[in-house]
Amino acid sequence: MKKLLIIEDDVPFAATLARRMSKHGFSCEQVHQANKALHACLQQKPDCVLLDMKLVSDNGLMLIKPIRAALPKVRLVLLTGFASVTTAVQAMRLGADDYLAKPVSTQMLLTALDSPLTNPKQPHNVAALDIDTMSAERVEWEHINQVLSSNAGNVSATARQLGMHRRTLQRKLQKKPVSK
CATH class of the missing domain: 3.40.50.2300 (Response regulator)
Known part of the structure; x- marks a missing residue:
């Protein structure tokens, strides 16, 4: 077991x-x-x-x-x-x-x-994150929301961290997440 x-x-x-x-x-x-x-x-x-x-x-x-x-x-x-x-x-x-x-x-x-470990020091799989079919917009949306979460919802701090204007970030956040 x-x-x-x-x-x-x-x-x-x-x-x-x-x-x-x-x-x-x-x-x-x-x-x-x-x-x-x-x-x-x-x-x-x-x-x-x-x-x-x-x-x-x-x-x-x-x-x-x-x-x-x-x-x-x-x-x-x-x-x-x-x-x-x-x-x-x-x-x-x-x-x-x-x-x-x-x-x-x-x-x-x-x-x-x-899954067998072929080489523990060499990562080999990114399961459940279907990079081949995930659109660039979806990847961006996921990343923005992760950074926003790490900044406790602070839009200004998130915009600074992402290097974008605060209003641009707010527009992106108002959009619904795009499908994969």
């Missing part, structure tokens, strides 16, 4: 993930705070880790390198509700094995967690 550590601040969602994965032969443990994640990794020594990108005020990306250093053979999958090409590339460079956008199906989770 594979051990799975779920690092997710949304307690009901983490419980749902644990139930879903338990039905497929995983022994699941949950951690809901970023500051307890590394300790849980060292204590539990899981085979796989599902890591949420947004952990209350923390960013799950900052946990990838320490987890990878502590458990070099762990299968590490980043989950996010704010999928973008930028964060996918960043996650893979930091050492994540896969990158999945929420909501995620059980089959996608199983595929990501059961």
Whole structure:
């Protein structure tokens, strides 16, 4: 039985993930705070880790390198509700094995967690982020909303960070998200 550590601040969602994965032969443990994640990794020594990108005020990306250093053979999958090409590339460079956008199906989770590790230092898959069919407008919209979220909804700070005029950003935010 594979051990799975779920690092997710949304307690009901983490419980749902644990139930879903338990039905497929995983022994699941949950951690809901970023500051307890590394300790849980060292204590539990899981085979796989599902890591949420947004952990209350923390960013799950900052946990990838320490987890990878502590458990070099762990299968590490980043989950996010704010999928973008930028964060996918960043996650893979930091050492994540896969990158999945929420909501995620059980089959996608199983595929990501059961994929063999060919080379743990070389990322190989960006699952659930269909870059080939995602339009440039959709990628831009996803990125803008992720930056806006990281700035706690502050449009002025987001515009500065993105290097665009505040009114231009407001117009883009008023548009409905384009489909993939």
